[in-house]
Amino acid sequence: ELKAVVFDLDGVLADTAVLHRAAWQQLAAEIDAPLDEATAERMKGVDRMGSLEILLEHAPRRYGDAEKAELAARKNARYAELIEHLDPNNLLPGARAAVESVRHAGLKTALASASRNAPRLIERLGIADLFDYVVDASHITHSKPDPEIYLAAAAGLGLAPADCLGVEDAAAGIASIHAAGMAAVGIGRADALAEADVLLPNIAAFDIDRIRTKSGPPAR
Numbered sequence: 001e002l003k004a005v006v007f008d009l010d011g012v013l014a015d016t017a018v019l020h021r022a023a024w025q026q027l028a029a030e031i032d033a034p035l036d037e038a039t040a041e042r043m044k045g046v047d048r049m050g051s052l053e054i055l056l057e058h059a060p061r062r063y064g065d066a067e068k069a070e071l072a073a074r075k076n077a078r079y080a081e082l083i084e085h086l087d088p089n090n091l092l093p094g095a096r097a098a099v100e101s102v103r104h105a106g107l108k109t110a111l112a113s114a115s116r117n118a119p120r121l122i123e124r125l126g127i128a129d130l131f132d133y134v135v136d137a138s139h140i141t142h143s144k145p146d147p148e149i150y151l152a153a154a155a156g157l158g159l160a161p162a163d164c165l166g167v168e169d170a171a172a173g174i175a176s177i178h179a180a181g182m183a184a185v186g187i188g189r190a191d192a193l194a195e196a197d198v199l200l201p202n203i204a205a206f207d208i209d210r211i212r213t214k215s216g217p218p219a220r
């Protein structure tokens with residue numbers, strides 16, 4: 001029985017994916033690492049160091065651990081600066097309504113963002129009060145596609161994963177949801193999200209009543 005919906009943040013509720021991309025793009029240029037569309041897509045939903053490792057696959061030289069830490073910190077300083085300019089207008093259209101509709105339907109809500117900046121982000125976006133539980137990304141050791149973050153969300157809500165539905169914009173996130181034993185709603189394009197159980201073009205198309213009646217309880 002569906003009892004909760006667990007939302008990803010970047011790319012689902014807020015268009016911060018473009019800000020992550022911009023910050024990575026600047027770093028990529030500084031270290032002469034090419035960052036094409038396919039590589040950028042793979043970095044989505046993956047934690048900071050994991051994203052850096054993907055970027056460095058095409059770097060012209062190898063980096064040691066201390067250097068990697070510096071590169072990641074440099075990217076994050078820029079990203080942190082960018083999100084200070086955000087306000088509730090930077091929520092994607094329909095994002096607040098989607099989360100509220102879940103609450104009105106009597107279900108619980110959680111946020112499962114791999115971002116260590118998520119607490120600050122939801123404060124800037126004015127949505128911190130909409131979630132029964134927010135996974136603290138700093139307590140997660142295995143990045144999406146590992147199930148850890150979605151399992152932590154279900155545990156935080158006090159629910160079985162099978163009673164939860166996950167909503168994601170990245171392939172790594174869909175894989176994480178499925179590995180946790182939840183059904184997955186994909187937000188975005190079919191080519192990137194082929195594994196999703198339900199595919200929607202954007203969060204504005206999210207209709208909890210439709211999902212409940214059409215697909216019933218999570219099939220997995």
Ligand code: G16
Pocket residue numbers: 008009010011017020043044045046047048051076079112113114115116117118170
């Ligand atoms: C987000 C983004 C990823 C980013 C990650 C870590 O995950 O999609 O691109 O690398 O957070 O962010 P930070 O460097 O701020 O800790 P999600 O799960 O919200 O999509």
Ligand code: MG
Pocket residue numbers: 008009010011012044045168169170173
């Ligand atoms: Mg995402």
